[in-house]
Amino acid sequence: xxxxxxxxxxxxxxxxxxxxxxxxxxxxxxxxxxxxxxxxxxxxxxxxxxxxxxxxxxxxxxxxxxxxxxxxxxxxxxxxxxxxxxxxxxxxxxxxxxxxxxxxxxxxxxxxxxxxxxxxxxxxxxxxxxxxxxxxxxxxxxxxxxxxxxxxxxxxxxxxxxxxxxxxxxxxxxxxxxxxxxxxxxxxxxxxxxxxxxxxxxxxxxxxxxxxxxxxxxxxxxxxxxxxxxxxx
Amino acid sequence: xxxxxxxxxxxxxxxxxxxxxxxxxxxxxxxxxxxxxxxxxxxxxxxxxxxxxxxxxxxxxxxxxxxxxxxxxxxxxxxxxxxxxxxxxxxxxxxxxxxxxxxxxxxxxxxxxxxxxxxxxxxxxxxxxxxxxxxxxxxxxxxxxxxxxxxxxxxxxxxxxxxxxxxxxxxxxxxxxxxxxxxxxxxxxxxxxxxxxxxxxxxxxxxxxxxxxxxxxxxxxxxxxxxxxxxxx
Numbered sequence: 001x002x003x004x005x006x007x008x009x010x011x012x013x014x015x016x017x018x019x020x021x022x023x024x025x026x027x028x029x030x031x032x033x034x035x036x037x038x039x040x041x042x043x044x045x046x047x048x049x050x051x052x053x054x055x056x057x058x059x060x061x062x063x064x065x066x067x068x069x070x071x072x073x074x075x076x077x078x079x080x081x082x083x084x085x086x087x088x089x090x091x092x093x094x095x096x097x098x099x100x101x102x103x104x105x106x107x108x109x110x111x112x113x114x115x116x117x118x119x120x121x122x123x124x125x126x127x128x129x130x131x132x133x134x135x136x137x138x139x140x141x142x143x144x145x146x147x148x149x150x151x152x153x154x155x156x157x158x159x160x161x162x163x164x165x166x167x168x169x170x171x172x173x174x175x176x177x178x179x180x181x182x183x184x185x186x187x188x189x190x191x192x193x194x195x196x197x198x199x200x201x202x203x204x205x206x207x208x209x210x211x212x213x214x215x216x217x218x219x220x221x222x223x224x225x226x227x228x229x230x231x232x233x
Numbered sequence: 234x235x236x237x238x239x240x241x242x243x244x245x246x247x248x249x250x251x252x253x254x255x256x257x258x259x260x261x262x263x264x265x266x267x268x269x270x271x272x273x274x275x276x277x278x279x280x281x282x283x284x285x286x287x288x289x290x291x292x293x294x295x296x297x298x299x300x301x302x303x304x305x306x307x308x309x310x311x312x313x314x315x316x317x318x319x320x321x322x323x324x325x326x327x328x329x330x331x332x333x334x335x336x337x338x339x340x341x342x343x344x345x346x347x348x349x350x351x352x353x354x355x356x357x358x359x360x361x362x363x364x365x366x367x368x369x370x371x372x373x374x375x376x377x378x379x380x381x382x383x384x385x386x387x388x389x390x391x392x393x394x395x396x397x398x399x400x401x402x403x404x405x406x407x408x409x410x411x412x413x414x415x416x417x418x419x420x421x422x423x424x425x426x427x428x429x430x431x432x433x434x435x436x437x438x439x440x441x442x443x444x445x446x447x448x449x450x451x452x453x454x455x456x457x458x459x460x461x462x463x464x465x466x
Contacts, residue, residue: 102380
């Protein structure tokens, strides 16, 4: 069975790869280069992914140069920083990239149809859902509806075994649950990065929303996060 | 009011631009370079679009190099040709590009959110709906649902005036209806191209599904299609 997986250089999609591998799928992985501020993830994923022996791994260039509202793409904006996790509200932060997961899943859908796969996996989860509208369970379900209507799968949609499925295996998990599941699966997170704003030598900032959620997740599991950080006072 | 319009070099999206202009919108147009066989449309659209005076026109590169099932992208495949329009069945032809409109609308959605627009226009129509699953009314409606759930519009979705809308103004029209509407609007189609497989000097083949539907539409309106064709015997 073929599984398409959206993989960044982060720990969520690394955990998804571990889960999908444990289910016996063949892995077809897609990574997106959208000129993100954290471009080091594109190097780390190449090192990390060899542990999962995918059949195919592609880095797809996505042109989002028109975006100026997102600090992940527009380098003139500062990434929002917080003193600690309790400062994070439910607002959409400026690190939100409009329609990013819709774009990524659209490519995955095209790729799936091309190779005859019907299982697409995405690492969205409960700790991101409150802040990012494209990281919710409702979003994944709605994309699945669209996928079955807007592709050649439409001719098979009456048979649920032949429908295309958007799997979000982490959607009921917090970041701490994800780390716990990864440890159970024997995964190593040392070649992952979650920071939105790492410095030039690849150290994570420790103060962006993504760092704070990651650090809290490791702390909750009483284990050390062994990637390099700056400014952790 | 800002309107985002997906524009190729074809007559459908040209008609959409005419309609949207007549409604008083400011035009923000997106064209996609996906290494399509018909790359001449990317030159023609630049000549054609000046008639509509858009606020912005961007050509976005879309990497579909992984696709090998579509003859519009994989040059090793021959574009399906027909003796005449009656030979066209309701099957999905090999010119189908998996999830193409999902990808294009995803970019439009991101762009819309970035500039604060809530009206996206796409030129899908009744003559394409039977052959292409991403050219149906159901597809457009489903994408609209997704757009309102997976973006910052989700916080406003209770107020229908604040929802994002996917407009498909041609969806109830055949190609002949579209040409008729274009003539009413005073549009000139001489700088458009519909052919999937034009030759090196830009002449349309006259035998692909898109040429046959276009030629039939002009014939139905008793007017000449003044673009260059080969092989019209």
